[in-house]
Amino acid sequence: MGVVALAVLVLVSFFVEAAAGFGSMVVALTVGALFSPVDELLGLLVPVNLVLSTYLVARNRAHVDWRFLWRRVVPLMAVGLVIGTALTRVVNAGVAKPVFALFVVVVAASQLKQALSKTTNSKPLPEAARVAGLLGAGVIHGIFATGGPLTVYVSARELSDKHAFRATLSAVWVVMNVLVMPRLVQDGAVTLDSLRTSALLLLPLAAGIVLGERVHAALDERKFRIAVAGLLLVAGAVLLVGSLSQSGAA
Numbered sequence: 343m344g345v346v347a348l349a350v351l352v353l354v355s356f357f358v359e360a361a362a363g364f365g366s367m368v369v370a371l372t373v374g375a376l377f378s379p380v381d382e383l384l385g386l387l388v389p390v391n392l393v394l395s396t397y398l399v400a401r402n403r404a405h406v407d408w409r410f411l412w413r414r415v416v417p418l419m420a421v422g423l424v425i426g427t428a429l430t431r432v433v434n435a436g437v438a439k440p441v442f443a444l445f446v447v448v449v450a451a452s453q454l455k456q457a458l459s460k461t462t463n464s465k466p467l468p469e470a471a472r473v474a475g476l477l478g479a480g481v482i483h484g485i486f487a488t489g490g491p492l493t494v495y496v497s498a499r500e501l502s503d504k505h506a507f508r509a510t511l512s513a514v515w516v517v518m519n520v521l522v523m524p525r526l527v528q529d530g531a532v533t534l535d536s537l538r539t540s541a542l543l544l545l546p547l548a549a550g551i552v553l554g555e556r557v558h559a560a561l562d563e564r565k566f567r568i569a570v571a572g573l574l575l576v577a578g579a580v581l582l583v584g585s586l587s588q589s590g591a592a
Contacts, residue, residue, distance in 0.1 A: 343378040345542060348386065353546040356394055360554020363398070363508030364515075366391055367488035372446050372578050375439060380486065385531030388487050389540040390547055392519045397551065398512035405509035407501060415497070415510075416517055418473060419489065422480020423518060427525050430485055440586055442486055446578030449491035454571035457564055466499045483518050487526075490515075508558065 343351075351370055359366035367387065374383045399406065467475065475496040483489030493514060501507040526532040 349546040352543045353550045356547050357550035357554045360551045361557040363511040364490045364494050368490050381531050384487050385526055385536045386540055388519055390543050395512045395515040399516055402509035405505040406513050407506050407510045411510055411513050415514055418476035419480035422477040423484040423521055426481040426484020443578050443582035450571050450575040450578055457568045457571055472496050487522050
């Protein structure tokens, strides 16, 4: 995948996260995996995502729900992250890609259904469902550095204010990506060469931040989530079909 294509991908996907607080890595990996290996994309995009999340936390730290972050989210996701990291040692990449695509399709369909519904359920999840959701999010983040959909599903039930929602999720991504970086370095996905390319992507990131901040200020959240969920559903379906076709050809 060329630098220009990567720049466009970063501009679009990181604009989504700057506006909503989540979605950059899911969008970037789902679309990017149609053209490049997932591990290569992770090495290029996780450092860029870390810059974005750090910026959003620093700018909006007054809105971060620190109690929710450290007591309810991080401990469970960290345990899941350890499990997911261990799974990367035994799961074949040819199997991981269709599994990831299926995960995106299921979650995107669920989010699209919820966004299209005229009624919303803002009640916190039962404790067992919350624990399972955040553990699962950590596992997915350990493998793909993008446990966002499940984290969003749990957090949206407890963080009703859009500013607290975006700022707190950004803090989650900072913590999780700091934890996942050593594995990417050890695996050779993050190198000096990859960091040079990541540095070039900071320009489209800046453009995405500017656009995302403007959209967030006047965000019609329901329409925005419908658009993002629809994009993920289509891209996930294309990735699923393509990865299954490659598996069948092999």
